Amino acid sequence: MTDDSLETAIRLSDPLTPMAIRVAASLGVFEAVAAGNRDAASVAAATGTDTAVVGDLLTHLAGVGALDHDDAGFAVNDVTAHFLDDGLLKVHLGLDTASGLIAHGWWGLADTVRSGGPGFDVVAGRSFWDEVNATREMSASFDDYIAHGVQFWAPDLIAYAAASPARSWADVGGGNGTLLAQLLEADPQRTGVVVELPRSAEAATAFLDANGVGDRGVGLAGDFLTEVPAGYDAYLLAQVLHDWPDDDAVTILHNCAAAAGTGGHVLVVERLAESGQAGMSLMMANLFGATERRVDDYLALADRAGLALTAQAPAADGEMGILDFVVAH
Numbered sequence: 001m002t003d004d005s006l007e008t009a010i011r012l013s014d015p016l017t018p019m020a021i022r023v024a025a026s027l028g029v030f031e032a033v034a035a036g037n038r039d040a041a042s043v044a045a046a047t048g049t050d051t052a053v054v055g056d057l058l059t060h061l062a063g064v065g066a067l068d069h070d071d072a073g074f075a076v077n078d079v080t081a082h083f084l085d086d087g088l089l090k091v092h093l094g095l096d097t098a099s100g101l102i103a104h105g106w107w108g109l110a111d112t113v114r115s116g117g118p119g120f121d122v123v124a125g126r127s128f129w130d131e132v133n134a135t136r137e138m139s140a141s142f143d144d145y146i147a148h149g150v151q152f153w154a155p156d157l158i159a160y161a162a163a164s165p166a167r168s169w170a171d172v173g174g175g176n177g178t179l180l181a182q183l184l185e186a187d188p189q190r191t192g193v194v195v196e197l198p199r200s201a202e203a204a205t206a207f208l209d210a211n212g213v214g215d216r217g218v219g220l221a222g223d224f225l226t227e228v229p230a231g232y233d234a235y236l237l238a239q240v241l242h243d244w245p246d247d248d249a250v251t252i253l254h255n256c257a258a259a260a261g262t263g264g265h266v267l268v269v270e271r272l273a274e275s276g277q278a279g280m281s282l283m284m285a286n287l288f289g290a291t292e293r294r295v296d297d298y299l300a301l302a303d304r305a306g307l308a309l310t311a312q313a314p315a316a317d318g319e320m321g322i323l324d325f326v327v328a329h
């Protein structure tokens, strides 16, 4: 064993650095340095923090390459630029965001690995969805977190939908309507709904309005484990099933199939574990006692819900897939 391997072992196992980065992002430390505050005292003044401790924080961040440090003091570098990026900063690094909630939940991972159940619930004392929906701010933060990821696969789904005769779309668990807005913008003949928990349904109605498609799309509050509204040509389940263990996933598929009726379509968009998704799968296990799945796993769940695959297409450069099911019986 070399000194290098010991250093690597310590670096890999010490949670200080990820926490230091999230704290610096949350307290505006990176912005303060970017604005030209080059020493601890001026960063502390700019951020309302303790000079001695923020000095140690800056020194640690410089030591791991998250900042530069020279005779003139601290400065931002190419790595810091990512922490200053609005998307990453707002969506992934803030401690008081949904991403911070997810990070907090990792303390339950040992429970998850032991039992397969959601360690998040052990840490938080309630489910992830209850925690996310406890306040309007946290619900909006989760909607933002999710909407940020939509850009990676939405163009493939829009392209796939262009060849579909479906006019009316139900985006079931469709967050704040980011995808539905794009679907409606792409074809003025389309109408649609987002079926969501109450806070997100409200956010979706507002988002669709703000994007000029409020006359053709609306958010509907509902619980997809209980019932999905009938009357739409196509039902979309994007990154929904991976949040649920098998039996719940079958219930959701079954409710969509019942709403779609024989011959109707249910489209599933998911990461497909063939492309290697162990990290995301661990997150699904920790948050929900669920998992990423392979195509065959989705086919088996769909079969239990009376759905048969009619077509399949890649999304997000092959990292994800669109599985188009028809209601067989």
Ligand SMILES: C[S@@+](CC[C@H](N)C(=O)[O-])C[C@H]1O[C@@H](n2cnc3c(N)ncnc32)[C@H](O)[C@@H]1O
Residues within 6 Å of the ligand: 129, 146, 147, 149, 150, 172, 173, 174, 175, 176, 195, 196, 197, 200, 222, 223, 224, 225, 237, 238, 239, 240, 243
């Ligand atoms: C991982 S997000 C996927 C959002 C969106 N479809 C996407 O791919 O970007 C799962 C969504 O399911 C919603 N959800 C969770 N439980 C629900 C329930 N019982 N009924 C309806 N929606 C629910 C959440 O609010 C969340 O927006």
